[in-house]
């Protein structure tokens with residue numbers, strides 16, 4: 001390790017051990033960037049709480065964690081103390097349903113949570129004759145498959161997205177703007193939007209060109225300033241943090257050649273929910289004729305919702321807006337409006353980028369064609 005490189009950090013999430021005795025280890029993102037603290041989850045309550053308070057966050061990471069949380073919930077019900085699973089398969093299936101219902105209530109917007117829970121339940125329903133012990137092992141296999149697939153999706157999204165990015169004239173610096181954190185901390189791999197940015201930086205560096213990422217701080221929880229800037233600087237990507245309200249001024253300078261964000265749920269017509277502040281960024285990108293790209297795996301697409309109007313938007317605690325760092329910043333008596341996400345209409349999105357490729361100028365027909373055999 002060279003002198004300048006930072007100390008290695010634990011992965012965003014990691015299952016340690018076997019199905020009967022293992023635990024889900026989560027990097028606690030509420031403590032970053034100042035502290036690297038790992039949470040050891042041994043119950044579905046532990047995972048529910050980690051998702052709810054954003055110790056683990058980001059649509060894909062929430063989905064993967066919930067899949068492991070399901071295993072912990074069933075094990076807790078049928079083997080509360082270390083030892084063989086008790087009860088029959090009917091008891092296993094009842095515990096599985098109860099744990100899934102509990103975990104599904106942690107956060108409402110990121111569709112990966114519900115997608116992962118449903119996928120695990122389908123996998124077990126397909127093998128009704130497994131004993132509780134073997135069914136628990138099967139559950140671990142499915143959670144680990146979801147984790148491995150997400151890692152591969154991130155890499156593919158990075159390649160497809162980087163292919164879209166423009167090259168500035170001459171030896172100009174490629175400026176890329178992002179919002180919130182759609183990086184390795186939000187996934188099981190290198191991220192979605194950040195996978196594109198990391199790949200763009202790698203290609204530019206290999207070609208002797210320069211890239212700079214502009215990261216919105218992303219109020220109120222500062223995922224951009226705390227998490228995106230942490231990921232990028234650790235990988236040597238030139239990074240500039242800005243107030244969300246400075247994005248228009250930055251775009252007016254012409255230094256930004258593309259905007260790339262993640263998503264938490266993409267509706268069937270291509271409308272996309274993402275961190276609050278994404279929609280105005282898309283409007284600004286349109287105003288300044290800068291392409292606005294959204295990177296998301298197909299596991300973030302919700303074909304059951306016709307448009308973004310139907311996407312449930314999480315309303316979070318007013319204290320996140322009224323306070324910061326444990327101190328009250330807003331005047332006493334003031335109330336707060338704190339939706340965690342907004343919806344960007346498809347007509348403001350230059351392209352959706354998935355692990356399967358690119359959906360330019362997304363429409364319901366184009367999205368359906370892209371997902372046809374997914």
Ligand SMILES: CSC[C@H]1O[C@H](OP(=O)(O)O)[C@H](O)[C@@H]1O
Nearest residue numbers: 057058059180182186262274275
């Ligand atoms: C790759 S999904 C990342 C996505 O999730 C974030 O929301 P939160 O931090 O509340 O989980 C944000 O919308 C990111 O774009």
